[in-house]
Amino acid sequence: MSAWRISAQQERWLALNGLFSAQHKTEFFAQHIGDWHSASFIARCAFFVLGMVVGTTLYTICELFHLQEARLIAGMSLVVAAEWLILSRRLAFAGIEEALELGGLLLIAFEWLDGFERSTDVALALTAASAFGVAGLRLLNPLFTMLAILALTVAVDLTIGKSSAHPHAAELWTGLLSYAIAWLALGLGAIRFQRPSYDRMLDWCVVVMSLAGYLWLASRSGLEPPDYLTVREPMAWLTLLLPSAFGITALLIGLRRRSHGPLIAVMICIACLAIELRKLTGLSLQARLILWGCIALVAAVLLERYLRRPRAGITSQKLGDSEGALSLLEIAGAATLTPPVLAAPADGVAPGEGRFGGGGASGSY
Numbered sequence: 001m002s003a004w005r006i007s008a009q010q011e012r013w014l015a016l017n018g019l020f021s022a023q024h025k026t027e028f029f030a031q032h033i034g035d036w037h038s039a040s041f042i043a044r045c046a047f048f049v050l051g052m053v054v055g056t057t058l059y060t061i062c063e064l065f066h067l068q069e070a071r072l073i074a075g076m077s078l079v080v081a082a083e084w085l086i087l088s089r090r091l092a093f094a095g096i097e098e099a100l101e102l103g104g105l106l107l108i109a110f111e112w113l114d115g116f117e118r119s120t121d122v123a124l125a126l127t128a129a130s131a132f133g134v135a136g137l138r139l140l141n142p143l144f145t146m147l148a149i150l151a152l153t154v155a156v157d158l159t160i161g162k163s164s165a166h167p168h169a170a171e172l173w174t175g176l177l178s179y180a181i182a183w184l185a186l187g188l189g190a191i192r193f194q195r196p197s198y199d200r201m202l203d204w205c206v207v208v209m210s211l212a213g214y215l216w217l218a219s220r221s222g223l224e225p226p227d228y229l230t231v232r233e234p235m236a237w238l239t240l241l242l243p244s245a246f247g248i249t250a251l252l253i254g255l256r257r258r259s260h261g262p263l264i265a266v267m268i269c270i271a272c273l274a275i276e277l278r279k280l281t282g283l284s285l286q287a288r289l290i291l292w293g294c295i296a297l298v299a300a301v302l303l304e305r306y307l308r309r310p311r312a313g314i315t316s317q318k319l320g321d322s323e324g325a326l327s328l329l330e331i332a333g334a335a336t337l338t339p340p341v342l343a344a345p346a347d348g349v350a351p352g353e354g355r356f357g358g359g360g361a362s363g364s365y
Contacts, residue, residue: 005140006036006092008194014038014092015196036090044095051099054078059107071111078104098139105131122162125155140197142204149205150212153178157216168220172235175220178213179242182206186246186253186262203261206250210265214243214272225276240276243269258314 006014013032039047055078062070082100085091109131113119129151136144153174161170185205193199217239218225226236247269254262274292281288307316 004087005138010034010036011092011140011195011197034090036092037094038092039094044093047095048099051096052103054096055100055103055107069111071107071114075104075107075111078107080104093140098135098141098144101139102131102135102144105135120158122155122158125151125158129155136201140195142197142201145201146204146208149181149209153181153212153216171216171220172238175213175216175238175242178209178216179246182209182213182246182265183249185209186250186265189253189257189259189261203259203264206261206265207268210243210246210250211268211272213246214239214269214276217242218276225279228277228280240273243272243276247273255314 010033013029014036017029017033018038038044055074058077059070059074062074067073078100082097082104085094085097085100091097106128109127113123113127116123129148132144132148132151135141136146136148156177157170157174160173164170182205185202189199189202189206220239225239226233228237228240231237247266250262250265250269253259254266278288283291304316307314309315310317
């Protein structure tokens with residue numbers, strides 16, 4: 001068990017507690033979670049905003065007092081406060097410690113960057129990526145790690161754009177890098193991690209980087225799709241083929257693993273393909289919206305009705321509405337605490353089952 005952050009076992013129990021918190025059954029998980037405290041999604045967002053307000057206020061006070069290296073002082077104070085909340089108050093995924101940690105690391109990173117005489121846009125993007133990455137890995141936050149990867153792709157785009165003579169080479173290579181990261185995250189999803197947060201990080205990469213890759217590739221033409229009936233440039237087909245290939249692979253893997261991340265990425269890839277092929281039919285915008293809206297509505301209704309009965313472990317019913325999962329946990333706990341029953345001997349009389357027939361009568365033992 002680690003003292004500097006929540007352990008993998010406690011994090012798994014905390015995730016289960018979140019599934020059944022609406023049914024007020026958190027007492028069953030309290031003994032496994034320990035003294036760690038978390039917050040619901042809405043409270044977490046509110047505490048995160050509160051933490052950002054505290055960090056901004058502290059930095060403003062340091063600037064008003066004209067302190068030397070105000071950003072460094074404010075940043076270190078915020079990081080110390082966040083670590084105190086984590087180590088002493090045992091907060092995990094509560095929001096306020098995440099805001100303080102991230103704000104402090106960003107202030108420290110930008111103060112360090114100002115120490116250089118020449119700071120470029122690439123250095124700024126790499127500095128932001130480093131701060132987001134450290135905060136994401138320390139706090140097990142998939143949003144922060146995703147922002148770190150996005151900042152890294154921006155740094156790659158700026159680097160290639162300054163060194164390449166081709167006007168759209170940066171967007172092309174950055175789009176390919178984004179899809180490569182999405183493919184890598186999709187492959188790493190087959191690993192069984194002990195922490196649910198690692199799975200969430202990979203799911204965020206699969207979903208966000210598939211969208212980012214399409215946006216980078218589509219930006220080469222100013223987000224105006226080419227006429228694929230007459231296009232001659234082979235590279236122009238990458239904007240169409242990469243989302244198609246990734247969407248098909250993500251669909252197969254998502255159904256096999258029963259994972260939400262790849263399935264959400266499939267829907268994003270379908271939306272990207274619909275946007276890219278929006279001028280292929282020649283229909284008006286209103287006609288296309290009505291047509292695809294009706295198709296999506298009918299498909300959603302049919303799929304929801306089909307999955308009301310679980311199919312290969314996939315169902316449209318909310319898991320929290322079922323008592324089965326928690327009942328299995330309670331049965332498993334009861335079975336662990338129940339002493340084993342001794343087997344009956346060969347003569348048919350088990351220990352403690354002897355009978356005495358009274359005065360003058362024979363007894364069996």
